[in-house]
Amino acid sequence: MTGCPAPRLEGHAEAVSAAEAFAAAVRPGAADRDRAGSVPRAELADFDRSGLPAITVPVADGGAGLGPRTLAEVIRTVAAADPALAQIPQGHFLAIDILSQLGTPEQRDRILPAVTEGGRVAPVLAERGGTHALDLKTRLVADGPGWRLDGVKYYSTGAITARWLAASALDPEDRLVLALIERDSPGVAIDEDWSAMGQRATVSGTTTFGGVRVDAGLVVPYWTAFEGPQLLGARAQLFHAAIEAGIAEGALADAAEFVRTRSRPFAEAYRANQAATATDDPNIRLRFGQLATRTRAAVQLLRWAAEVLDELGLIPAGPDTAAHGSIAVAQAKAFASEVAVEVASQLFALTGTSGTDRKYGLDRHWRNARTHSVHDPVDWKYHHIGAWELAGVRPPNHGQI
Secondary structure, eight states, X not given: OOSOOOOOOOSHHHHHHHHHHHHHXXXXXXHHHHHHOSOOHHHHHHHHHTTXXXXXXXXXXXXXXXXXXXXXXXXXXXXXHOHHHHHTTHHHHHHHHHHHHHOOHHHHHHHHHHHHTTOOEEEEOOXXXXXXXXXXXXXXXXXXXXXXXXXXXXXXTTOTTOSEEEEEEEOTTSOEEEEEEEXXXXXXXXXXXXXXXXXXXXXXXXXXXXEEEEOGGGEEOGGGGGSSOOOHHHHHHHHHHHHHHHHHHHHHHHHHHHHHHTOOOOHHHHHTTSOSSGGGOHHHHHHHHHHHHHHHHHHHHHHHHHHHHHHHOSSOSSHHHHHHHHHHHHHHHHHHHXXXXXXXXXXXXXXXXXXXXXXXXXXXXXXXXXXXXXXXXXXXXXXXXXXXXXXXXXXXXXXXX
C-alpha cells in the first residue's frame, strides 16, 4: 500500500459507474483467468484502487456510507463480467458490516482507514473436517497481555491479497469471536490449493494460523451479533444473490453473442424457410426468450430484496423485522441460484455443439454457477420461506439466511 487514498465514491450512481468501468476492463480476460486458476493480483489491485472497497464504510469512518442497494448493483455488475472477481471481496463487505455494528472505536480506527486507502479485509471463517460447517476447531488462547491464534481454515476467499484477516475462532469460554490480524503477521500461511471446478480465480485455499499473536484490542465479540435480531446474515447473503444474478446475465450475454455471430439455424427450420440465420430460428428465439425473462426476474428480485434491507438498516427494530429482511434475501438468493444454473446449462441448447468447444470457455458459466450455488443449500431457504409465509415461523438466527 502506498498510503494514498483511493477515490471516494460519493453516491449510488458514482459507485455503479466505477463498477461498470471495472467490469468492462476485466470482462475480456475472464475465460483466461478461469483457465489459469491463479491469483488475479493485477485485477484485484485495480479493484482496490477503484474506491469500491470503501463504499459501505460509514461516513463517520471516512467511507461513502452506501447501503445494500448500491452494493448489490455493484457486485451484480462485476459478476456479469467475472463472478470470481466479484466473489473475492464478499467477506470484506461482511467485515465492514461487523465492524460497523460491533467494532470498538479502536478497532474501527485501526482497520477502516486502511480500507479507505484501498485495503481489503478477508474474513477466514470456514473449516473442514467438523460435523457441520460451523463446527470450529480454531482457538484463541490467552498469551500474556494478548492472545495466540491456532487453527486451519479453508475457503479463504480473498485472503491472499487482503491487508487484514478476520479469523473466526472460539475463545476460552467457547464463544465465537473474530480476531483481526494483519495479513503478513508471523505465523500466517496461505496456500493456493483451491481445486474446485468453478470460481477458480477466487483461489479460496487454506489458511493456517500457527501461534499467531493477536492484539487484545483487536478481538471482536462476534457471538453478541446473534444474541438478538440481526441482519448480518441477510446482508452477506444478498451479496451471494448478486453474484448468481450476475452469472445468469453474463451467461445470457455470451449466449446471445455466440448465436448472433457463430451459430447456424437448425436444418429443419432453414429448409422450411423459417430461419436464414440462428437468430431467426423459432426454437432458439423461444428458449432465449424464456431464459431472458427468468434472468430479468432474478435481477428484479435481487433489487427488491436490496431495497428491503436498505429500508431496514444494519440493526433491525425487532425479530419480525429481521425475519422480513432475511426472507426477502432468501427468496432472491434461492431464485437467482436456480436461474444461474439453468441459464448456464441451457446456453448450449442455444449455441449448439460448437458452443462446447473449450476455446470459447462457455462452460465456465455453468461451472461457476454450480460451484457458487452450493455455497449453502437452496432447499433450506425455500423451507424457511414456506414456514414464514404459511405459519409466520421466523427463520433461524444465524449468518446464512
